Amino acid sequence: MSEPRMLIVDDHDDNRYTLIRRLRRLGYPDCDEAENGQVALEMIRENTYDLVFLDLMMPVMDGFSTLRAMREEGLSDHLPIIMISAADDLENVAKGIELGAEDYLSKPFNPTLLSARTASALEKRSKAIANLNAAKYCDPASGLKNKQGLIEDLDSEASNVSAAIIFKMSKYSMVMSSYGNDIANRYFSSQAKTLRSMVDLEYPEVKEIYRFNDDLLSITLESNDSNSLVQIAHSLCRKLSGRKQVDNGALNEEVVAGVVADLDEVTSTDILQRLTSSLAQTCSNAPVALYDSEHTSQALRRIRVEADLKDAIDQQLLEVFFQPQVNVSTKEVVAAEALVRWKHTELGMISPGEFIPIAEENGMIVALGEVVFIKTLKTLKTLDKLGCSVPISINIGSDHFLMHNFVSWCSEAVEREQVPVQFVKLELTESTLLNSVEEGVKVLSQLRSKGFKIALDDFGTGYSSLSYLLELPLDQLKIDKQFVDMLDKDKRSENLLSHLVGLAHELDLQVVVEGVENEAQVSFMEHADADLIQGFYYYKPLPQQEFVYLLSKPVN
Template identity: 25%
Template sequence: MPFSMLKNLKVLVVDDDATTRLALRGVLSRQGYQVVEAHNGQQGIEAAQVHRPHLILMDVVMPELDGYSACAQIRLLMGDESLPIIMLTAADDMQSIEMAFNAGATDFITKPINWALLTERVRYALRTGGLNREVRRSRLREAAVRRVAGLGYWEWSLGGDTLAWSEELEPLTGVAAHHLANLEALIEYTHPDDRKRLLSGLERARDTGSKLDLEFRLLAGTDERVLRLIGERGTQGEDANQLFGVFQDLTDSRRAEALVDYLALHDETTGLGNRRLFVRQVRNAMDGFRINSNKVLLVGTIDLSRFGRYNESLGESGADKLLGLVGQRLKDGAGPVGVEVARVGGDEFAVMVLAQDEGGAAQRFQGLLSKLTQPFRVGEHEIFLALSAGYALFPGDVSDAESLLKHAQDAQRQARRTGHQCLRASSDQDMARQQRGQLALERDLHKALERQEFFLLYQPQMDFAAGRIAGAEALIRWRHPTLGVVPPVQFVPLLEETGLIHEVGAWVVQEACRQAAAWERAGLNLRIGVNLSPRQFLSLGLFDTVAHACRSAGASPSLIELEITESLTMQDVEHSTELLQEFRQAGFLIALDDFGIGHSSMEYLLKFPIDVIKIDRAFVSQITTARGDRAIVRAMTVLGQSLGMTVIAEGVENQRPCDFIEAVGVNEVQGYLIGKPMPPQELEALARGYTRPL
């Protein structure tokens, strides 16, 4: 150790012999140490507390208090096990040595002192003491980091299937380590929905040597803790039969993230969603519109005229209370399904309405506006609000969420300028042009079936467990002689309005049954889903139409899956129940389409004979980033499977969402990742040679 470093090290010499102290001072000073002296054991204790030496040389035999007792008290008072204490003794028998170590001595030197040996022992003791102090500090720092980060260590002995956990486990999770002594016990304490994923991850790390890194929920009584488990297999010697890693309690972090997400997406004054959440909801709804959807999406905005005057008359808190009442009245008027409400500006609210047609959507929006014309009471004040509103429609006006909201705001401002309460975001010229186009399209639509311009494409559905194509959804297309292929969103609503849906719908059923029979004869038992429109479903002859088409084609009813929506069944519950029972008894399958965005009533889900539920893509598109969507998909999956239903997730376009969906237990998946809508010959080739994407 360099001299410059030694001069800062302090040595306490405790000896009642002045000659020995003088000699020790001389030798140690020449080595560069600072020397402090004490004449007896009691003075040595006091000097140690005052000077905080780096090393103590302690004589054994002293008046008042011997070295053994003084050493023991110094250890007790200073609480520093890394402080070197070297005993100076004339006795070299084992009993004296044992007494020195029992008192807390680090080392001993016999008298007469060998000075060369003394300097080496002192240097060694100081170096060892410094290392011990650094180790202790490192452990304290490590413990602090682990405590703050919620970290601990674990090991899995593969040979004996035993799990070892660091002492942090119980404080962090509430579960004692002995309760998680092996893999079976760990799985038992894991949330049922996470068990398969955790077991697969551990087995994969064990069998392939891949790194383990996953989150799961540990059950601690009535509480759940979110743990992240990281680990990897050893590579050398006995370590190759061990998995080593760390665990981290993420419960508080995940709860904080959920709170941050909520605050980032909601308005504090009203509790409604804010603009960011509303645009996301509109975007999801637009994305969730099936290519052959026959619904309409309305986005409307409501501006409270001259709201600043209420800040002046009611004060800021009173005006905030009024905004809260407006938000609550809109929320109450929205009902449980089909409408979303948000506050998108200081005195501006937005509404999203999902309906079967434009008239129904506009009617619901007008109903909300009428509720705001009724008086509000804030304290002793009765307040009547003036407002202006506008709305835009999809499909029709624009094709993205932000533009749809902007068009609605433009219409609202136009309504305010012209003195109207509410306007649609289209000029008269635009309306006339749209009407002319619709009339021409309607005229051609009447001839399309006769000219055989309709055709079906089939989008495949993959069964996770079997790893094969299990079925397909039949999707109608129209090849117009001059316009090319017309999107279903443009002509399916016209089929409904003109009543042509009965003839075209019957053709779709016949074609799907014919294709199912052809595949069945070719050795492919592929289930085909056929969408039923509202007019079809409510017609009295639907069962006969479907049954006749199936018999004529020679198809097995079990290969025909009739897809209905929740809102469709709600229009006439009694009729729906009787009709679905009739189809079920005939051997047809029933699928509940767009599950989660309609009524989703447990009562009707139990009442209707449903075989399949299809989770709407609105919940699938954000499943990798939105924890709420993951929870909803998991809940719907558990609900469906507990009722004996097959669960299919729609709109899966990438592998990562597919992995999430498989992890939560969904049975089948449909989307562009598996295959786009394709002609029957392409789907047959895909089904015969299908290999799951890795």
């Protein structure tokens, strides 16, 4: 540890000489001098000092003015200042303490007091610096070292880290937006505690746990066996995932992990980049990914898309296209489905199949859904003014649907945009309702009581669809495209689809068939008595202006 560096500020040469000589006898040889406050300020701005001895009465700039200037510039925040004053000048001493001085010494200097007060001031500064460093390298909410702490440990010469794993909590952002910062931090701390207990019990090779970012936990390890590391990541992901209690509610967390091995001779900057890249290679079907340099470009694209998607949502850059639904009998456009599209300024059109899973995994799906909802309402408002409104289906994600204020949010949005509620159809998949059928029935009933129409999407792709039809308050059933695709391959598929349409009609449900792309399929839907057709045979998804024109143009 280096010797403390001190600055002696006094307009009398003899006083500076005497004090410096005594400090050197006490073991503090590194002392600088300044003859007035103005010189001292310039020196403090340019150098780092551990203690300042400051005379109060000086020409050019006295001690009081110096203290004020230091306080205004933040120079005295963690720099102790001991005033030098006459023994009977207590009034000025009190004034100096009010301005931020630490202590005082009277002239002539008493060696015992000088030693004690110097040691005390230096100890206080040492503790303040230690606290600052702790704050710099530690996350106050969880008590874990932060990302800067991880970098510090990786750069340490004593570091013998061979591998690292990073974990991402997909629902953290939703907790933050729904419950606020305090509860989100408590949720993170709970997950960190779970990770700590697992590590302490089962994985002695883990060296440290870090809060890498708001929703990211990371660990460093001494192990360098890739297979073992992946197994550890899978085990910890399973423990951190699943149903979690949050405040007065619950959520279904899905944690993914990126694994980086062989860290010898790798810089901390490269390690962080590899952690981020490995995490970007994960998905719900493959929650653990081992860093692979060959996949870096793909991972970097995902990172770019993830970052830009947040900006696109915040800045309302996403577009809503509308795919018309055609009446099977009359061949007229009588409804539509709202579909989100994203044309990136540099990457071009990005498929929903690419960015929607990213939104789901990063807690942005609620915000994305709200953008689509509001833009669809604005289109409905335009159609209403033109006198050509049709019901439009809006896809609702499970995170949005399960929010405690979902019903009131929908109602307030419709009222605010002044849209006739009967034209707003909420489209949900069976998987959205799997976690709690009872709660789902309750929410759907509330929505229908307020005038919303309800459609069940992707019917036939789940495991309990038939039983759900008897429980859920629905208006419409959408038969998935996969049934249409099988029509030409298997005669039984024709019988099955016909029976599904008939069953839906028995339950007083309107039937929409998706993915109709050729004349034979259209003909079959007429024979099967389906109500509406949605597919490329009639219309691809249309931009908002084209869709409005289609409905508003005069009939020839």
